[in-house]
Amino acid sequence: MRRLSKVQMKELFDESGAGIANSKDNPMVLEKVAMFGYTRDGLIAAETDYTTAESLYLQKAPKVGLKLSLSIQVRKKIDDVYELYILYVNMLRRDLREDTGLLHELLLLGERDHTVIGKIKDAKAFYKNCLDHPKFLPIVAKVGLTTEMLQLQMSKIAEVENDKNYRAILVKEAEKTTEDRNKVVLKLYNWWMNYKAALIYVFKDDPQQLEAFKIKGYSIGYVPRKSSGDEEETPEPPAPAESTPAPATQVQKKQKGANNKGT
Secondary structure (H helix, E strand, O other), X not given: OOOOOHHHHHHHHHHHHHHHHOXXXXXXXXXXXHHHOOOHHHHHHHHHHHHHHHHHHHHHHHHHHHHHHHHHHHHHHHHHHHHHHHHHHHHHHHHOXXXXXXHHHOOOOOOOOOOHHHHHHHHHHHHHHHHHOHHHHHXXXXXXXXXXXXXXXXXXXXXXXXXXXXXXXXXXXXXXXXXXXXXXXXXXXXXXXXXXXXXXHHOOOOHHHHHHOOOOOOOOOOOOOOOOOOOOOOOOOOOOOOOOOOOOOHHHHHHHHHHHHHO
């Protein structure tokens, strides 16, 4: 099933809301769109879909807000863990720069993974490696990484991982609302795209009326740019044919020959 982005949904609600409101009780508009089979009853039915879609969109907002808030909190915790981890990495790399083998054993060579998941993965692997191999403890303790500090950092990582699991639960809870909303939104979207095309046609010579419907910059012959998610494609205009030089006339050929003789 096709899904609209938040920007596309907002645009859909703005346009379709204005289109329905300015049509259903306007005899002049109803008379013009009747040629495409649109009636006041049909517009009222579309208004019901609009209300349902908007209601489901707003219903999901608190869950989305909670998920976003939690996401910010988790990201802050991840950054705090990673900032300290990178400090330890840089300190140990300087202290052990002459011992490549030990740097390799401590997992301190190579590039770090700067993705959100990678930050936790790299830090966890390093701390766990130190705890699993007692021979490393005296070495890393020189930069303040005692056993207690290693265990503390591992507990912070576990806390972050638990938070990520909680986010997954929230996402799961919101899936049903999202599925229901998408069905109604897509139904409204398909209806509005057809109705908007009809409005553009019947008011092609009345741009002010199109603006009243929040339809700006449209006219017959104008093809709006499709978003990457649109299913329909607009064929590109054919490329202009390459021009070829006209063949020289007999007079031009004779003149050219005369010029060559004169040189």
